[in-house]
Amino acid sequence: MATLELDTVTKVYQESDDRIVAVDGISLSIDDGEFLVVVGPSGCGKSTMLRMVAGLESITDGVIRLDGQVINNVKSQDRDIAMVFQSYALYPHMTVEGNMSFGLEESTDMPDSEIASRVGDTAEMLDIAELLNRKPGELSGGQQQRVALGRAIVRDPKVFLMDEPLSNLDAKLRSQMRTELQRLQEELGVTTVYVTHDQTEAMTMGDRIAILNDGELQQVATPLEAYHEPANLFVAGFIGEPSMNFFEMEVQGDRLSGDLFDYRLSEEARETVNDVTHVTLGIRPEDVEIVADGSGDHDFNAVVDVVEPMGNENNVYLSFEADGETDLVATIDGMRSLDAGQPVVARLPESAIHLFDTESGTVLKNRSLDGREETEPRV
Numbered sequence: 073m074a075t076l077e078l079d080t081v082t083k084v085y086q087e088s089d090d091r092i093v094a095v096d097g098i099s100l101s102i103d104d105g106e107f108l109v110v111v112g113p114s115g116c117g118k119s120t121m122l123r124m125v126a127g128l129e130s131i132t133d134g135v136i137r138l139d140g141q142v143i144n145n146v147k148s149q150d151r152d153i154a155m156v157f158q159s160y161a162l163y164p165h166m167t168v169e170g171n172m173s174f175g176l177e178e179s180t181d182m183p184d185s186e187i188a189s190r191v192g193d194t195a196e197m198l199d200i201a202e203l204l205n206r207k208p209g210e211l212s213g214g215q216q217q218r219v220a221l222g223r224a225i226v227r228d229p230k231v232f233l234m235d236e237p238l239s240n241l242d243a244k245l246r247s248q249m250r251t252e253l254q255r256l257q258e259e260l261g262v263t264t265v266y267v268t269h270d271q272t273e274a275m276t277m278g279d280r281i282a283i284l285n286d287g288e289l290q291q292v293a294t295p296l297e298a299y300h301e302p303a304n305l306f307v308a309g310f311i312g313e314p315s316m317n318f319f320e321m322e323v324q325g326d327r328l329s330g331d332l333f334d335y336r337l338s339e340e341a342r343e344t345v346n347d348v349t350h351v352t353l354g355i356r357p358e359d360v361e362i363v364a365d366g367s368g369d370h371d372f373n374a375v376v377d378v379v380e381p382m383g384n385e386n387n388v389y390l391s392f393e394a395d396g397e398t399d400l401v402a403t404i405d406g407m408r409s410l411d412a413g414q415p416v417v418a419r420l421p422e423s424a425i426h427l428f429d430t431e432s433g434t435v436l437k438n439r440s441l442d443g444r445e446e447t448e449p450r451v
């Protein structure tokens with residue numbers, strides 16, 4: 073049983089005259105047994121946050137609690153937290169067995185027989201039992217990764233912290249290990265915080281995801297919520313591939329006026345905008361409809377620039393001004409054929425658009441869900 077709580081946790085690095093706020097007042101609760109993925113662009117503070125939880129980095133401000141107990145000043149080795157790094161950090165001169173048992177031998181008075189049995193069971197679980205006498209240099213990257221995981225698992229910790237543990241593996245192995253890690257985590261039921269910069273990994277692995285930017289927490293939500301109901305412009309643009317289309321518009325009564333098109337709002341949508349003067353209209357590529365003709369309030373003439381076949385689907389790059397500069401990306405059924413240069417009508421249904429306050433980035437209106445919870449996010 074372990075819950076982990078971060079309460080307005082801040083980390084400031086002072087580099088001579090430079091004050092770097094790496095983590096800026098993050099508050100977050102991770103439930104017992106939960107798999108939380110922390111995601112965000114490079115340098116947003118993910119590793120620093122994890123290292124503070126692990127006790128490898130001091131906390132400038134705020135409180136971290138494990139099962140309700142403040143652990144700010146508890147030494148790393150006494151926190152009952154195991155960390156798995158991207159670099160694996162295995163001891164090259166020790167065998168796999170030595171690497172897996174070392175931590176237990178050093179920090180507990182567990183009898184050797186118990187250690188050996190734990191290592192044996194964990195090795196079985198990870199399918200590395202035949203490798204116990206090898207040294208890390210004699211293992212593939214994937215096998216080394218399993219040993220690093222094994223070393224964390226044998227400790228039977230309250231919490232696993234994982235910092236981009238799969239990023240050194242090739243794409244195929246990475247996707248295989250993702251599934252395996254999820255299965256293991258579920259089986260073991262250990263509270264896990266997993267850091268990655270890869271939004272696909274976040275969307276496919278986490279019970280919930282915490283999205284960070286510039287040291288600040290942007291949103292904590294299930295992957296589907298983050299995709300369909302982003303809290304702000306940053307989350308909307310970060311999650312999803314191809315990413316959401318954005319248009320900056322000026323509010324003029326019930327009309328949004330933009331460089332490329334004007335968009336008329338219903339009374340209901342207009343109310344969400346309230347007294348904001350500049351909004352950003354967002355629409356996911358799969359929500360853009362391409363129709364042969366149409367002249368409704370939300371239909372716009374466009375020309376196909378490029379069609380990118382993706383298998384089941386095609387990404388269609390469209391230009392409103394026929395100047396070859398892509399203004400809008402649409403994802404359509406892969407069986408449907410469209411040609412470069414073809415004039416079409418792009419329909420942006422009001423139920424599917426998101427509106428954000430351009431200045432603050434905060435969401436004003438998300439797409440209506442009407443069954444969208446069931447659809448697979450494109451990531």
Ligand SMILES: Nc1ncnc2c1ncn2[C@@H]1O[C@H](COP(=O)(O)OP(=O)(O)OP(=O)(O)O)[C@@H](O)[C@H]1O
Nearest residue numbers: 085087092094113114115116117118119120121269
């Ligand atoms: N020891 C340090 N001294 C000074 N600044 C640091 C130190 N460690 C990290 N930083 C800065 O703090 C910020 C957050 O870094 P951090 O490594 O936590 O980001 P990250 O999200 O994990 O990035 P990445 O995905 O690239 O690993 C960055 O601006 C980084 O330059």
